[in-house]
Amino acid sequence: MSEPTALVELKGIERHYGEGGGLVRALAGVDLAINRGEFIAIMGPSGSGKSTVMNIIGCLDRPSSGSFRFAGVDVTPLSRDQRALLRRNYLGFVFQGFNLLNRTTAIENVELPLIYRGMPKRERQEKAVRALHLVGLSGREHHTPGELSGGQQQRVAIARAIVTDPLLLLADEPTGNLDTARSHEIMELLIELNVERGITIVMVTHEPDMAAYAHRSIRFVDGLIAADDARKAA
Amino acid sequence: MLWEAIKLAAMSIRRNALRSVLTLLGIVIGVGAVIAMVTIGSGASQQVQENLAKLGSNMLIVRPGQSTFGPGGNNDSRAFDERDSTALKANLSGVRGVAPSSQRNAKVVFGALNYDTTVTGTTADYFIVQDWTLKEGRVFSEGEERSGTTVCVIGSTIATELFGKADPLGERLRIGNFACEVIGLLESKGQSAFGTDQDSIVLLPLRTYHRRLAGNTRVSSINISVMEAADIPRVQRDAEDVLRERRRIAPGEEDNFTVRDMTQIANTMAATTTILTGLLGAVAAVSLLVGGIGIMNIMLVSVTERTREIGIRLAIGALERQVLTQFLVESIVLALFGGIIGIVTGLGLAAIAALFMDIPFSADPQVIALAFIVSAVIGVIFGYFPARRAARLDPIEALRRE
Ligand SMILES: Nc1ncnc2c1ncn2[C@@H]1O[C@H](COP(=O)(O)OP(=O)(O)OP(=O)(O)O)[C@@H](O)[C@H]1O
Ligand SMILES: [Mg+2]
Secondary structure, three states, rough: OOOOOOOOOEEEEEEEEHHHHHHHEEEEEEEEEEEOOOOOEEEEOOOOOHHHHHOOOOOOOOOOEEEEEOOEEEOOOOOHHHHHHHHHHHEEEEEEEEOOOOOOOOHHHHHHHHHHHHOOOOHHHHHHHHHHHHHHOOOOOOHHHHHHHHHHHHHHHHHHHOOOOOOOEEEEEOOOOOOOHHHHHHHHHHHHHHHHOOOEEEEOOHHHHHHHOOEEEEEEOOEEEEEEOOOOOO | HHHHHHHHHHHHHHHHHHHHHHHHHHHHHHHHHHHHHHHHHHHHHHHHHHHHHOOOOOHHHHHHHOOOOOOOOOOOOEEEEEHHHHHHHHHHHOOOEEEEEEEEEEEEEEEOOEEEEEEEEEEOHHHHHHHOOEEEOOOOOHHHHHHHEEEEEEEEHHHHHHHHOOOOOOEEEEEEEEEEEEEEEOOOOOOOOOOOOOOOOEEEEEEHHHHHHOOOOOOEEEEEEEEHHHHHHHHHHHHHHHHHOOOOOOOOOOEEEEEHHHHHOOOOOHHHHHHHHHHHHHHHHHHHHHHHHHOOOOOOHHHHHHHHHHHHHHHHHOHHHHHHHHHHHHHHHHHHHHHHHHHHHHHHHHHHHHHHHOOOOOOOOOHHHHHHHHHHHHHHHHHHHHHHHHHHOOOHHHHOOO
């Protein structure tokens, strides 16, 4: 099946660090197309370039060479602020280390992306409350990260990522710090977001159990895609 | 968005209260010093102005002898008499009045009460020249001046000391061995520049004074009030010419009298205050600079400490401008906070100083507004570099940082 406009389209993406003898090719020519509605798991050994590719897809980093289109738009020539606007309007991030603001309540953390969108306070709070409800954190709105468990913190991070109704949710090892039970809960949540809200999800994980939740699993080795078990939709 | 930034700034300052306050010391001292000295300075110059007004405006004082500033002078030189004053009045143009005067201390008595005061013999011009206004009654008439009638005008201190609440007009006041009728009561002037009570005064027509009290016809000084300030040097020269001629001083010979410009003396005093103000201003400027660097330092620390937070903000879509604004607002709030403490401290110091130096306390709203603005500007200038550093952070690097 051929998709005319993939949501994400990477062609010949390379990302180099350092130079001369110390040159590291974190990505050595990655071709990847991600369609709307997909739930993808990225796996691979440490240092294989998983986070690097996530940063590029997330418009946080720029490739050394190759082309990257997001929703049909060529991202490579965009300025820093233009990429910030892409992130603000279309992307949601769940970072490995939660990356919540300390000493700031759950609801304020979730409101943060909306503040930068210039949304009025009332509307912002309503959306934040709904997002927290969706991740099962109703009643914890005014707790700070220090007062929440690891799993709850990760849920706040997910709520923050989806409160803007992104097209694409990027999660770099979202269950890395969680025990198995919590990890499965988070996966259930991601599935729900993917199925019910139609959010495209790309997730990095080390655990095959978690990767099994995804519809498509991609394996990175040495900056290249070694395997891609894209299950063609009927 | 701006309100969010201000709230955020207030929060982060509160979190590091002690550190913030210590950093702000420079600004507090700088702004405080400026406010204190400007307020004290303007109080002092206001007092100089007031004294100048009390002294009479645009005044020239003619005294016999080449004395230095102050009363007395060279007793060897010939004293003036009433005719010198008359000649000056006749020959000078552009003057408001020419008032000869002599005075001595005397005990004035009314009923069972007495009071030691200065009794001055002069003419009706004296009231014009010295800017005296009458509260009640009238000044000497020409006839009274000519015939040396025993009438007097008294200052408010004499009125309260001898007559209490009663009306002194028409009463007879004993001075030495004669009595005079009170025909006028002066409006109060308060203390002079030298701390003497200007209202402790009894004024007699010059001839009455000469005949009844002094026993001579000497005039110890002649006060001239010039209409236009610009005219003062000319009138001063003319007066000198008139007097040289009357006193038959040959060309090239030194004057045996002085014509002194009181405005100039007051201006010299004001200039001294200005120099002092400038000096303190320089100290304050250095202090503000130190304060600014302090703010820059704390903001750089803050940016470093909050690298991860900045990374999160950038990653979720904050524009460079928005991060820049956040940190700029924070440094402005910080600087303004210091500025406000400085303004309050400075005004407090000035109020205390005004109390001890016995000068008026006058807080100038313009200066306060200026101090406020200067604080904000310091916040902008010294906060810009750290804020830009925050805004330019690479989100990936920033997120990786612990
Ligand atoms: N900022 C950087 N400077 C230099 N080298 C870097 C930088 N970031 C990543 N690399 C290198 O790029 C390669 C890929 O890194 P990446 O973070 O993508 O790995 P990963 O697959 O996410 O690994 P992990 O599973 O441990 O998170 C590694 O060899 C890493 O050392
Ligand atoms: Mg990684």
